[in-house]
Amino acid sequence: MNATQVLVLNSGSSSLKYQLLDMPAGRRLATGLVERIGEDGPGRLVHTPAGTNGDGDGDSGRRERELPLPDHAAALRAAGEELAADGLGLDSPELAAIGHRVVHGGRTFTEPTVVDERVLAEIERLVPLAPLHNPANLAGIRTALAINPDVPQVAVFDTAFHTTIPDHAACYAIDAEVAAEHRIRRYGFHGTSHAFVSRRTAELLGRRPEEVNVITLHLGNGASAAAVAGGRCVDTSMGLTPLQGLVMGTRSGDIDPAVVFHLSRVAGMSVAEIDELLNSRSGLRGLCGDNDMREVVRRMDAGDTRARLAFDVYIHRLRSYLGAYVAVLGRVDAVAFTAGVGENATRVRTAAVAGLDALGLAIDERLNTAAVRGPRLISPEYARVAVAVVPTDEELEIATQAFALVNA
Ligand code: ADP
Numbered sequence: 001m002n003a004t005q006v007l008v009l010n011s012g013s014s015s016l017k018y019q020l021l022d023m024p025a026g027r028r029l030a031t032g033l034v035e036r037i038g039e040d041g042p043g044r045l046v047h048t049p050a051g052t053n054g055d056g057d058g059d060s061g062r063r064e065r066e067l068p069l070p071d072h073a074a075a076l077r078a079a080g081e082e083l084a085a086d087g088l089g090l091d092s093p094e095l096a097a098i099g100h101r102v103v104h105g106g107r108t109f110t111e112p113t114v115v116d117e118r119v120l121a122e123i124e125r126l127v128p129l130a131p132l133h134n135p136a137n138l139a140g141i142r143t144a145l146a147i148n149p150d151v152p153q154v155a156v157f158d159t160a161f162h163t164t165i166p167d168h169a170a171c172y173a174i175d176a177e178v179a180a181e182h183r184i185r186r187y188g189f190h191g192t193s194h195a196f197v198s199r200r201t202a203e204l205l206g207r208r209p210e211e212v213n214v215i216t217l218h219l220g221n222g223a224s225a226a227a228v229a230g231g232r233c234v235d236t237s238m239g240l241t242p243l244q245g246l247v248m249g250t251r252s253g254d255i256d257p258a259v260v261f262h263l264s265r266v267a268g269m270s271v272a273e274i275d276e277l278l279n280s281r282s283g284l285r286g287l288c289g290d291n292d293m294r295e296v297v298r299r300m301d302a303g304d305t306r307a308r309l310a311f312d313v314y315i316h317r318l319r320s321y322l323g324a325y326v327a328v329l330g331r332v333d334a335v336a337f338t339a340g341v342g343e344n345a346t347r348v349r350t351a352a353v354a355g356l357d358a359l360g361l362a363i364d365e366r367l368n369t370a371a372v373r374g375p376r377l378i379s380p381e382y383a384r385v386a387v388a389v390v391p392t393d394e395e396l397e398i399a400t401q402a403f404a405l406v407n408a
Contacts, residue, residue, distance in 0.1 A: 002407075003096035005029065005088070006399040009076075010101040011140030013132055014039055016075045019395040020088055023096065023403040026396045030086055034075040043069025047082035072139040076147060090148050097152045098144050099402030101192070101394070103133035105157030106183065112160070112401040115141055115153040123155065129183065129240070154402035161191030164232040169328070172239075186244075188236035190218045193338060194226040195233075196397040197390045201336040202231070204375050204388055212333040215325045217318065218392065219348065220339035221249040221291065225318075227325040235328050237321055243278060246321060247314040249291035252282035254317070284310045293341045293348065315351045322352065326359055334386040335361065343391050349378065353387060360384030 004024075010017040016034040021027065032047040049061045063082065069075050080090040089095070100115070106126045113119055120141065127134045137155075144153055170186040172179060179185060194216045201216070202209040209231035216226045223246040227235040237245025237253075247253045255278070263269045269277070277286075285291035287310035290299065296314075299307035326332050337349055346369050353361040360383060367378040379387035 003094050004403075005092065005094045006097050006099055006403050007083075007090070007095060008099045008101070008395045008398045008402075009140050009144060010395070011072060011136045013136045016072060016079065016140065017395075018079050019399070020083060021396065021399040023399055026399065029088055030083055032079055032082060034069065034079055037069045037075045038071055039069075042066040043075065043078075045075075045078050045082065047079070049086045071143075072136075073143045073146065076140070076143045080147065090144075095148070095151050097154050097402045097406045098148070099154045099156055099398040100137060100141050100144070101158065101398055102137040102141075102155045103158045103189065104130035104187065105155075105159045105163075106187065107163060109155070109157045110160055110163040112154050112156045112405050114405065115145070115155050119155060129187070152402075152406045154405055156192060156398040156401050158189045158191050159187045161195040162186075162188030162226070162233050162236050165235055169235045184240055186236070186239045188224070188226070188233070189238045189242045190222070190224045190226075191233070191236075192394045192397045192401075193218050193392040194224075194228065194236070196394065197336050197338045197392050198226070198228040198231065198233075200375050200390045201334050201386075201388050204377065204390065205334060205386055207333075213329045213331055215322060215329070215332060215335045217322075217335065217337050217342055217352070218339045219246070219318075219337065219341035219345075222251065223248045223253075223339070223341070225321040225325060227328045229329055235325060245317075247287075247317045248283040249293075250280050250283045250285045252278045252286065284314060287313055293345050297345065297347055311347075311351075315348065318348075318352050319356075322356075322361075323359070332360070332385050334388055336388045336390045338390050338392040343389055349387070349389070361387065363387055 004022055006021050006023050008019045014037045016037065019031045020029040022029055029050045034043060034045045036043040044066050047063045051061065067078055083089045102123060104126045106129060108122055123134055123138055141153055172184060197216045198214045199209050201214050202212045205212060214228045216228060218224050222242055225237045225246060226233050243251050245253045260274055263274050283291060284296055288296060288306040290296050296307050296310055300311050341348055349368055350363055353363055362380055362383045363378055364380040375390045377386055377388050
């Protein structure tokens with residue numbers, strides 16, 4: 001019998017998220033989160049076996065413990081113990097592949113890739129482009145390789161879906177030699193999500209991905225938009241780093257680059273301070289003090305003017321990108337909202353398309369506010385462009401890509 005399980009690992013600098021899925025159906029066998037890796041004090045592990053409610057409420061099978069977690073190897077071993085307790089495991093003959101989320105694949109990795117020494121070296125070479133993420137991703141891969149060298153390890157890159165973006169959309173208008181030497185261009189992120197959601201949106205329309213043009217709006221804590229023409233990405237709002245584009249929870253998105261020089265010259269801030277300002281103290285949090293859209297909307301409704309401004313700036317930027325991508329695509333068949341804000345914030349969806357009837361965009365408020373989960377259309381029958389809510393599932397997409405690759 002062929003092995004059908006895929007373990008998906010998403011390693012952050014101090015955390016490790018894992019999911020074990022049975023493929024090709026994508027049934028979840030277990031999910032878990034290991035936190036506070038390499039920090040002072042004990043680490044924490046939460047493991048949720050299948051059949052329990054992964055959302056956390058009242059799930060009897062959920063197990064939680066504190067334990068010493070000096071590094072990623074300890075974290076993965078602890079996850080392995082939890083899986084083993086459920087009769088699953090890192091060394092199970094059922095395991096077909098381990099799929100790793102890797103943030104930066106540069107221009108090298110356009111597809112999911114089976115990891116070998118050459119691939120590891122290339123991910124390492126890309127560290128300057130993603131100094132926080134790629135080292136953590138590498139630690140996860142190296143650890144998994146050490147624990148089970150026999151099962152194929154597949155790297156799935158956040159940037160891969162965007163490697164089809166043409167040069168005219170990916171190049172910044174700066175000195176070409178400097179750009180080439182330092183590999184400066186638009187790479188884009190959240191690619192796994194944009195790929196998954198654009199394909200699901202086509203399914204929702206009963207069409208093949210090659211037949212439809214979709215604008216996907218991934219609005220989570222980080223946020224990005226993508227223009228997808230016939231299943232291929234042609235533009236996205238994030239750039240060299242995930243700082244560019246939409247207003248996010250704590251990141252500024254687009255600003256005049258001269259703001260950086262100004263802060264340096266006039267405010268005397270260091271590069272590290274400006275980096276921290278734009279990544280962690282900007283976006284919704286910078287504008288009003290809260291980075292959670294639920295809180296922003298609640299305060300706005302209570303008459304708070306800072307929260308109102310934060311919401312309005314967020315929406316203005318979102319609409320600007322929406323309009324830009326209508327022009328980039330020429331013909332748009334659907335706009336899809338996804339991730340925490342996109343899937344849940346009815347007010348954001350309403351405001352994003354309000355008054356855009358001339359572009360063929362409209363929302364049916366009854367559908368928009370209906371308590372429904374799962375992929376759904378929220379535009380009225382008559383609208384020329386479908387507006388959809390499509391929950392993203394990056395782990396399932398990574399498992400799907402990894403499973404397809406090892407069975408190819
Ligand atoms: P991440 O980018 O960390 O994966 P998510 O996609 O889970 O984030 O999105 C998290 C964000 O989604 C939260 O910070 C919050 O702003 C927003 N969010 C979650 N639920 C709701 C809701 N019911 N209404 C409005 N916003 C929500």
